[in-house]
Amino acid sequence: MKPSIKAALWSALAFPGLGHLLVLRRPLRGCAFLLPTALAWAYLLGHLLPLLNTLSEQLANGSLAPDPEQIAQRVTEAGMGGAGPGVALAVCTVCWIGSVADSFLASPRPQP
Template identity: 55%
Template sequence: MTPSLKAALVNGLLFPGLGHLLLRRAGRGCLFLLPTLLAAVYLLRRMMQLILPLAEQIASGALPFDPELITQRVEAAGIAGPAGTLAVLVLLGCWLGSVGDALWLGRHSGH
């Protein structure tokens, strides 16, 4: 298996940009790693802001354990607003871009 294929697999299966470390391209890997990390942290924080109050309401009995009602509350919270959509696009773009870039680097460096 070529180093570029290993790097592409690490980028695709573990985290975007990590595979570039195998190719000794840490700076280029950071171009994928940092935006992905920021987008993931943003989405996780938004989800926690939504989930914690709902979990507290369910635990206290203020909100019945009704999947349909919980789904309505989640949809009403609007986690997928413009910032959420942008974060998801950044995640997808970096994930796919890092795999493609690792393969491209292999083609153009002879690996």
């Protein structure tokens, strides 16, 4: 299998930029995809997990009805309905697609 295909598979199936790091031996290019994606994931998980914990506790103790409209309202009130999560998801998507495409186009570094 060609190294560019291996790199694209690593980047597509594992995490953006891993193919550049592990197969193509291009750490700077790999970090250009890996770091923004990791930061976006950290932002999403850092804001989403506490919200999910709060909502699940409220659903369990009965203070929040299992109504999708009420839950969506609480999510919006918590700030997860604004532009921040959308931007983070866009960064993840662009980095993922860009990493796979760049892996196909890049060639491995020549070994000294």
